[in-house]
Amino acid sequence: xxxxxxxxxxxxxxxxxxxxxxxxxxxxxxxxxxxxxxxxxxxxxxxxxxxxxxxxxxxxxxxxxxxxxxxxxxxxxxxxxxxxxxxxxxxxxxxxxxxxxxxxxxxxxxxxxxxxxxxxxxxxxxxxxxxxxxxxxxxxxxxxxxxxxxxxxxxxxxxxxxxxxxxxxxxxxxxxxxxxxxxxxxxxxxxxxxxxxxxxxxxxxxxxxxxxxxxxxxxxxxxxxxxxxxxxxxxxxxxxxxxxxxxxxxxxxxxxxxxxxxxxxxxxxxxxxxxxxxxxxxxxxxxxxxxxxxxxxxxxxxxxxxxxxxxxxxxxxxxxxxxxxxxxxxxxxxxxxxxxxxxxxxxxxxxxxxxxxxxxxxxxxxxxxxxxxxxxxxxxxxxxxxxxxxxxxxxxxxxxxxxxxxxxxxxxxxxxxxxxxxxxxxxxxxxxxxxxxxxxxxxxxxxxxxxxxxxxxxxxxxxxxxxxxxxxxxxxxxxxxxxxxxxxxxxxxxxxxxxxxxxxxxxxxxxxxxxxxxxxxxxxxxxxxxxxxxxxxxxxxxxxxxxxxxxxxxxxxxxxxxxxxxxxxxxxxxxxxxxxxxxxxxxxxxxxxxxxxxxxxxxxxxxxxxxxxxxxxxxxxxxxxxxxxxxxxxxxxxxxxxxxxxxxxxxxxxxxxxxxxxxxxxxxxxxxxxxxxxxxxxxxxxxxxxxxxxxxxxxxxxxxxxxxxxxxxxxxxxxxxxxxxxxxxxxxxxxxxxxxxxxxxxxxxxxxxxxxxxxxxxxxxxxxxxxxxxxxxxxxxxxxxxxxxxxxxxxxxxxxx
Numbered sequence: 001x002x003x004x005x006x007x008x009x010x011x012x013x014x015x016x017x018x019x020x021x022x023x024x025x026x027x028x029x030x031x032x033x034x035x036x037x038x039x040x041x042x043x044x045x046x047x048x049x050x051x052x053x054x055x056x057x058x059x060x061x062x063x064x065x066x067x068x069x070x071x072x073x074x075x076x077x078x079x080x081x082x083x084x085x086x087x088x089x090x091x092x093x094x095x096x097x098x099x100x101x102x103x104x105x106x107x108x109x110x111x112x113x114x115x116x117x118x119x120x121x122x123x124x125x126x127x128x129x130x131x132x133x134x135x136x137x138x139x140x141x142x143x144x145x146x147x148x149x150x151x152x153x154x155x156x157x158x159x160x161x162x163x164x165x166x167x168x169x170x171x172x173x174x175x176x177x178x179x180x181x182x183x184x185x186x187x188x189x190x191x192x193x194x195x196x197x198x199x200x201x202x203x204x205x206x207x208x209x210x211x212x213x214x215x216x217x218x219x220x221x222x223x224x225x226x227x228x229x230x231x232x233x234x235x236x237x238x239x240x241x242x243x244x245x246x247x248x249x250x251x252x253x254x255x256x257x258x259x260x261x262x263x264x265x266x267x268x269x270x271x272x273x274x275x276x277x278x279x280x281x282x283x284x285x286x287x288x289x290x291x292x293x294x295x296x297x298x299x300x301x302x303x304x305x306x307x308x309x310x311x312x313x314x315x316x317x318x319x320x321x322x323x324x325x326x327x328x329x330x331x332x333x334x335x336x337x338x339x340x341x342x343x344x345x346x347x348x349x350x351x352x353x354x355x356x357x358x359x360x361x362x363x364x365x366x367x368x369x370x371x372x373x374x375x376x377x378x379x380x381x382x383x384x385x386x387x388x389x390x391x392x393x394x395x396x397x398x399x400x401x402x403x404x405x406x407x408x409x410x411x412x413x414x415x416x417x418x419x420x421x422x423x424x425x426x427x428x429x430x431x432x433x434x435x436x437x438x439x440x441x442x443x444x445x446x447x448x449x450x451x452x453x454x455x456x457x458x459x460x461x462x463x464x465x466x467x468x469x470x471x472x473x474x475x476x477x478x479x480x481x482x483x484x485x486x487x488x489x490x491x492x493x494x495x496x497x498x499x500x501x502x503x504x505x506x507x508x509x510x511x512x513x514x515x516x517x518x519x520x521x522x523x524x525x526x527x528x529x530x531x532x533x534x535x536x537x538x539x540x541x542x543x544x545x546x547x548x549x550x551x552x553x554x555x556x557x558x559x560x561x562x563x564x565x566x567x568x569x570x571x572x573x574x575x576x577x578x579x580x581x582x583x584x585x586x587x588x589x590x591x592x593x594x595x596x597x598x599x600x601x602x603x604x605x606x607x608x609x610x611x612x613x614x615x616x617x618x619x620x621x622x623x624x625x626x627x628x629x630x631x632x633x634x635x636x637x638x639x640x641x642x643x644x645x646x647x648x649x650x651x652x653x654x655x656x657x658x659x660x661x662x663x664x665x666x667x668x669x670x671x672x673x674x675x676x677x678x679x680x681x682x683x684x685x686x687x688x689x690x691x692x693x694x695x696x697x698x699x700x701x702x703x704x705x706x707x708x709x710x711x712x713x714x715x716x717x718x719x720x721x722x723x724x725x726x727x728x729x730x731x732x733x734x735x736x737x738x739x740x741x742x743x744x745x746x747x748x749x750x751x752x753x754x755x756x757x758x759x760x761x762x763x764x765x766x767x768x769x770x771x772x773x774x775x776x777x778x779x780x781x782x783x784x785x786x787x788x789x790x791x792x793x794x795x796x797x798x799x800x801x
Contacts, residue, residue, distance in 0.1 A: 010062045011036055011072060013044055013053035016101050016116075018402070023093060023100045026053075027062040029071045038086070039079030041113055042072045043176065050174040052076065052116045054104055056086045076114045076176070081107040081380065084417060091413055097710075097777045097793040098403030106378045106403070109363075110346075110355035111180035119146040120161050120170040127169055135160060136169060144173050154788050181356040186251035189235055189244050190218035198243050206234035214244065221246075252357040252366075255332075255345050256595065262305055262334035271447030275303040278445045280310070282421040283385065289412060291392075291433055292425040294447030296656020297454060297620075300425040301331075303447075304388045305338050307423065312339070312368045316385030320371045321407060323394035324614050325349050329595045331390075332371050339369055346372035346379055349591055374399065374407045377414070385420050387411045391617055392424035392433060393649055395642075395798040404794045408432075427656060428649040428687065431694065435705040450660070457627070457658040457665030459683045463674045464631075475567065475630060476574060480668045483626045484571070488578040488606050492663070494626035495619075496571070496610040497654045498564055499634040507534070509549040510556040516546070522753035528586075529565050537585075539755045567630060568610055579604050583611035616654035622661025627654055632671040632679055640799050641703045648678035648690045655682055702742070702765050704796070710764040710772050711797045712780070713749060716789040719758035725789040726760035729780065733764055736779040741766045751801045757790075763800070 012025035028044055030036045036055060044053050050073070062069055081089075081104070089103040096103075121144035122136045135157070139145045150157040164170040191214045200207040209228050213219055224231050238244035268276070275292050282288035294300045308318045322331050325347050335343045344358040344367040361367045362379040370379040374397055377387070389397065389408055397407040408424065415422040424433060424442075436442040450456070462477040472478060487494045507527055508515050516525045518536035525534035525543070532545045548555050559566075564584045571580060581604070583597040594614070601609045602621070609615055609624075635647045651669060659665020671679055681689040699706050712729055716722040726746030733743045742765040749759035766772045773795060780791065 008060075009036075010059050010069065011042070011055045012057040012059065013042060013072070014056055014100050014104055015044065015046055015051040015053040016105075017046075017051060018099050018102050023098075025056055025100070027064050027069055029069050030058070031071050034072060034075050036072060036075060037079050038083065039081045041076040041080065043074040043076060043116070044072055045070050049118065049172070050116060052114060052176075054080070054101075056104075080109060080113065084414075085378075085380070087417060088410065088414055092403050092405050092410060095409075095773055096403045096405050096795045097773050097780070103403050106375070106405075107380065109179075109359045111352035112182070112356045112359070113179055115177045115179075117146050117148075117175040117177050119144045119149075119173050119175065120165060121145075121173050122169070123171045124169055127164070131160065132164060132169065135164065139170055143175065146175075181352045183357075183360070184251050184253065184353070185248050187221045187246055187248050188218040189214055189221060189224065189239075189246050191215070192242055192245050194242050195244075198241070204234070206231055207238055210234050210238060210244070218247070220251075252361055253351070253354045254357070255350050255354050256592070261337045262301070264338075265299070265302060265451065268302070268306075269299060269447065269449060269451055271445065271449065272299050272303050272451070275300075275445045275447065276306055276310075278443055279303075279307045279386075279421055279423060282443070283311075287415055287419045287421055289415070289422045289424065289436070289442040291429060291437055291442050291444040292423060292447060293429050293444055294425065294427060295450060295456070296427045296653065297450040297660045298427075298447035299451035300390070300447065301334060301620075302451070304390070304423065304425070305335070308335075308369060308386060308388075309338070311386045314385075315383060317365075317368050317381050317383050318370075318386040318388065319376060319379060319381060319384065320369060320388045321376055321390065321397070321411075322371070322373065323391045323396045324617065325373055325594060328372060330598065330619065335369055335371055342366070342368045344370045344379070346370060346376040348373065348375070349594070351591070377407050377411055384414075384418050386423065387415055387420060388423045388425065390425045391653075392426045393428055393430040394617070395646070398798045402792065404792075404797075406796060406798075409796070428652045431645060431691065431698075432705045434691070452662075454659060454661070455664055456685065457655060457667045459655060459667045459669065459685075461674050461679055461683050462668060462670045464670050464672050474574065475570060476628075477668065477670050480628045480670065481574060483628065483666055483668055484575045484578060484608070487608070487626050488575060490625075491606050492625045493601070493604065493606060493621060493623050494608045494628065495615055495624055495654065495657045496567065496608055496628045496630060497612075497616055498567055498610070498630040499612055499650070507545065507557050507559060509552060509554050510558050511554040512549060512552040514549050514551040516550070520753070520756040522751060526563065527559055528563075529569070564610060564612065571608065571610070579607045581607065581609050583609060583615055585612070588614070613650070615657070616650055619657055620660060621657070623663070624657050624661075625659060625663050625665050627658040627665070627667045629654060629667075629669045629671075632669050632676075633673055636673060636676060636678070640801075641698065641701070642799065644676075644678050644690055645694055647676070648681050648687065651678060651682045652687075704768075706768055708766045708768060708770055708772055708795075709797055709800075710766070710776055711761055711794040711800055712764070712776075713759055713761045713792045713794070714746075714789055715754070715757040715759050715792075717757055718788075719760075721789055722758045722760045725791070726762055729791070730762045732779045733762060733776070736775050737764065737766070741770070749801065761800070 009030040010027050011030050013028050014025050015022055038055055040055050042053055044051055085107040092103040093100040120139045122140040127133050127136055150161055161170060165172060210231055213224060235244055239246055278290045282290055292300050311318050322328055328347050332345050344361045346358050362370050362381045365382050370376050370381055389411060392408055399405050411422050437444045460479050462479050467477050516534055518525055518541055520539050521536055525536055528535050533542050534545050535542050549557055564582055568580050568582050581597050581601045588594050601607055632651055636643055655667045658667050677690040677693055681687050714722045714725040730743055730746050745762040746760050749761045752759055
């Protein structure tokens, strides 16, 4: 190994291994023959192994002894991020107690980075022991056997491979795998100036057709074939005559478009004008956060559009986040109708190739606006001046896997660093947003009226207990059935909301009380009519529904709780002639499922859109005159300190789908708890009915936004292992935290078993504004569990499941 000289350039490299122990960058020397820049992926030695890493800094000094600094072995591509991304990734890593490599991955192109596959290959003589011979034989193939094929870290197969490697029966291998996706190109034909003097022969019909097709400009050969059939011969002949030139260019894979329009209104409401003024003032001040608290139908989207127009006119660009993938097609359609093809789309339902190309469009500055779900926040968009987060209160903006960041908090940090403005929109702002406004750190603009002077829908609360007691046993109250019949007869549309998919929530034996539960998770199985299946919506396990009770052999297994499948079936029977589109995770699981469902609903007259949370927000259909909430109680009884707030937000959002056009709207809320503050707040259009009590309760009990929480979850296949590890974490946290902080637990998590692993957790409560991350990281670093137990840290959790 060549020793670095005092004049060597050093690179600080974050190795792409998801462990907190390797979160800090390592110093490597840069060989003179390598072109190394900040942001490039590199291959580096790491102990006795090799690893892919990312250069985060170039420097002429190193704190490590020169003889210990090893050189970078190869550069694996061009720059993938800049100094802005590195700074934000470092902040995410610190704030959410996550490895820096995982935080950097947020900024990498989807499927467009190289990977290192670690494994083993056979060497020496075949071993004698059967289990060793089996593994040795597997490793004797052309590519050997990869670590991932041997099971999870700590598995018996991994341990056996390590022992055989120590005895020289297996040799460690490192195989560099190319990115899953790469750039694609297309061939185009275009006319040359010589076409002016060219006259095809009378029989050259194909040549004339090609010339006519190209008269408007270059056309891809694929499009020519689709329009004219087999014309390759004609194109080649014209090219040989110098009449046509065939060129090759980069082709960007784009997701299909949407025909949603965003017509420019003749006049803006006072609230919309105030919103644009507040955004302009924040931009002039060099950044800030503006909360648009606008009732449903108040025209917040038009404020976003006009603010972005102004940003683009002054050379800037914008990112727009929506909470649900189902909203993305409609939102993209509106933005494309205003900004044309200079809009990129990023969300998880795109193919790898589409996501990679949309990411590249942003990186190359080809687009002005990026629209998408949570991950679109990390698009490499230059000249960023505005970030919009629509429905800012939604919990989907919190990442469920490490790093467990919240997009709202990261967006605020990104905007502060780049001098951009963050615009948050919601009809039901989160309590965190209210607290920021009250503290004066964010500004708020209210949009209290619907655009066009539309009236708010009338809300009817139906006590289903009273309905049942009076002899009406249907899941549809008489008020809701009457409304649905009116919609059918008038050729209008309705939205029915039920926060539960499947046919029934569970089966129950009426003789012994047995409920089929998932063998891997601590939840009951959901019954699906299609295929007569029981399904776990956490781990995905599926099994046939038993014909009799497995415990007592009783034939009386009853279905309890209605799911979307059952609602669809019963509605078709009760209100015949009313077409139904069901929109839940089952019907939209395939690519394009959301778009197909919404297009079908748009084409109906009359029609019903029946669905789960994805129909409760953001959708804008002026001909929807009725919204029905089948069961408002679903989110009231969960073990979650945000239950009341979320119930109100959900009911208010879905209610806002009604009456957005010229016809008046109606909302029917069915519940067994009609006096619940969330229900009453919706019925009386008074959010203080729920927020006043929530403020008092959370202050007394110490919950956000008046306290910071950290939820540390320990999982293991053996419950005692998880429990002991949680106890050790609780002890180490109690030793580390200040006296005014509280450590609660250990306790079994609300979802105590998931995918065959037991879950215990420890909860840390600290004063609002406290920097909890260094204390937690230090405590876990010194006393964290080892072995088969997996530890996860969720800073500022949105729930405690």
